[in-house]
Amino acid sequence: MIKYQTLLYYCYSRIEDAEQFASDHLKFCKSLNLVGRIIVADEGLNGTVSGTVESCKIYMDAVHADPRFAKTDFKIDDVEEPSFIKMHCRYKAEIVHSGLRDPRIINPEEKTGIHLAPADFVKLKDEEDVVIVDVRSNYEHSIGRFKNAITFDIENFRDFPSMINELAQYKDKKIITYCTGGIKCEKASALLLHEGFENVYQLHGGIIKYGKEAGGEDFEGKCYVFDNRVAVDVNSVNPVVISTCRNCGTHTTKMINCANPECNEHFTQCDACGERLEGACSEECMAHPRKRVYDGTGYYVKVPQPVNTEKLKLSKV
Missing domain, CATH: 3.40.250.10 (Rhodanese-like domain)
Incomplete structure (x- = not known):
């Protein structure tokens, strides 16, 4: 029985007072016990959220009930567990960072391919x-x-x-x-x-x-996704694996972040090299004093860093 789903969606539609909308929308998502990442901008919404089938349906119905987002196309994946740990909903200048912010030149609501x-x-x-x-x-x-x-x-x-x-x-x-x-x-x-x-x-x-x-x-190959799954299968007709381990060249679809937080490079690594290098991209990174503990996934929850008070002092001079 399907218990959880992950929703991928976006909608270009003008949002007045988008910053307040982001704050209110975050509360709404949390009330449904959803987890995920949503970007809100004046130009629209871009999100991936995950939760129970019931919560996901309520969320989709609510989004579609808003005339601004009625055309939103949800891509729905059935998952064994939620694809995120926390719920974030943030206001940004664009819903996808492109630098193309002049609506007189680029306006997806008016002209696209x-x-x-x-x-x-x-x-x-x-x-x-x-x-x-x-x-x-x-x-x-x-x-x-x-x-x-x-x-x-x-x-x-x-x-x-x-x-x-x-x-x-x-x-x-x-x-x-x-x-x-x-x-x-x-x-x-x-x-x-x-x-x-x-x-x-x-x-x-x-x-x-x-x-x-x-x-x-x-x-x-596989499709990279921006959640805990990292990559998902797409091709059920003629699938092949094209990615290789950075360290030994063996074909693998496993993508991780380097265990050294000061490197944190995103790369493909097979399980054997992952064990040998403890999730690091190189022996140098494996020897780094701040190297994180590798649990076999290569996925690390962001931990707030301490405030650099000295840097703050200098910036105020």
């Missing part, structure tokens, strides 16, 4: 005049990506605009962007249109929806 349903993506993805573009960060596509997709060596989505020139050679092609759940593509496809690309599409609902509705065909 054509949304392709998973079934339509399947029909188009192998055509000769189609170029598939992954707009996610390097650590995300290192563990899984579409076959033949163009990827960029970027650490954050805010670096994507600087990569546009690399796509100039494909201006006469059909460009299809994709990401985890679709949110990054809203701005990425809008930016491409602004830069003069004419045939721009985006995979509606992202990799997650594609896996659920189209079996994930030709998505190689």
